[in-house]
Amino acid sequence: LCPANEKVYEFLDKVFTEVAQIFPFEYIHMGGDETARNFWEKSPQIKALMQREKLKNLDEVQSYFVKRVEKIVNAKGKKLIGWDEILQGGLAPNAAVMSWRGIAGGIAAAKQNHEVVMSPSTHVYLDYMQGDPALEPPVYASLRLKKTYDFEPLPEGVDPKYIKGGQGNLWTEQVYNMRHVQYMIWPRAFAVSEAVWTPKAKRNWDNFAGRVESQFARFDITDKKYSPAIYDPIVTAKKNDQNLPVITMDTEIKGLDIYYSFDNSFPDKFYPKYTEPVTMPKDAVLMRVITYRDGKPVGRMLSIPVADLKKNCR
Numbered sequence: 001l002c003p004a005n006e007k008v009y010e011f012l013d014k015v016f017t018e019v020a021q022i023f024p025f026e027y028i029h030m031g032g033d034e035t036a037r038n039f040w041e042k043s044p045q046i047k048a049l050m051q052r053e054k055l056k057n058l059d060e061v062q063s064y065f066v067k068r069v070e071k072i073v074n075a076k077g078k079k080l081i082g083w084d085e086i087l088q089g090g091l092a093p094n095a096a097v098m099s100w101r102g103i104a105g106g107i108a109a110a111k112q113n114h115e116v117v118m119s120p121s122t123h124v125y126l127d128y129m130q131g132d133p134a135l136e137p138p139v140y141a142s143l144r145l146k147k148t149y150d151f152e153p154l155p156e157g158v159d160p161k162y163i164k165g166g167q168g169n170l171w172t173e174q175v176y177n178m179r180h181v182q183y184m185i186w187p188r189a190f191a192v193s194e195a196v197w198t199p200k201a202k203r204n205w206d207n208f209a210g211r212v213e214s215q216f217a218r219f220d221i222t223d224k225k226y227s228p229a230i231y232d233p234i235v236t237a238k239k240n241d242q243n244l245p246v247i248t249m250d251t252e253i254k255g256l257d258i259y260y261s262f263d264n265s266f267p268d269k270f271y272p273k274y275t276e277p278v279t280m281p282k283d284a285v286l287m288r289v290i291t292y293r294d295g296k297p298v299g300r301m302l303s304i305p306v307a308d309l310k311k312n313c314r
């Protein structure tokens with residue numbers, strides 16, 4: 001959409017007229033994120049617009065566009081909300097901001113007395129992997145349940161009246177069917193819900209984790225798909241002086257024992273138990289790990305190529 005083309009605004013007026021009639025809600029979300037500006041940089045129309053409207057840079061071009069869109073949306077009796085990029089170049093007078101690139105954009109908007117929905121990719125992007133990459137459909141980032149539970153939609157130093165709440169997002173470019181949707185949502189949706197409904201001082205991870213496990217039993221009865229990644233070990237690697245990976249393992253919940261192997265066999269409770277960081281044997285090509293509780297396997301078997309461990313050494 002070219003901000004210098006008047007037909008764009010005529011088109012958007014027609015679109016928002018229909019959208020406003022179909023949906024009864026107070027807000028219309030315009031997007032506004034990840035603008036591709038390579039066209040703007042080369043466009044004579046954009047350059048003429050900048051000269052005519054005294055716009056100093058492309059941030060201000062974007063702001064010009066957003067402000068005009070807001071007028072259209074307001075004319076339909078609706079409020080405009082957009083991703084935090086709409087702050088660039090100056091925020092439209094009455095726009096609300098949905099902050100996805102962390103919470104900084106939301107804080108900035110709230111301090112300008114604009115309404116905010118916190119939706120940071122760091123905590124509530126449910127399309128991210130939720131366990132070890134050895135088990136998860138590959139995505140470019142990971143988000144474990146405990147990190148989602150740590151989401152705080154109300155940052156310090158901000159007037160609470162401007163924070164509308166928080167939102168979790170499940171983008172589906174790499175989610176291919178509804179069973180996969182269930183797997184990505186549960187149990188992280190519980191963590192999003194509790195984070196936005198419960199004051200930080202009243203939240204307790206151990207208590208929450210126990211209640212999540214109770215829900216797993218209900219999901220099993222109703223054939224709901226969910227991720228059991230809460231039981232899977234968290235494996236990290238760091239190189240030592242001999243350039244060999246030193247493996248550190250942990251679990252999100254208490255009371256789990258971790259057993260491992262480096263010889264291509266499948267570990268159980270009779271294999272070495274993890275108690276301290278382990279140096280990778282020189283001839284190892286595959287590491288396998290599993291968690292037990294009360295003598296019974298509870299986590300999934302992780303099979304991690306040594307090449308991947310070396311590649312991901314911190």
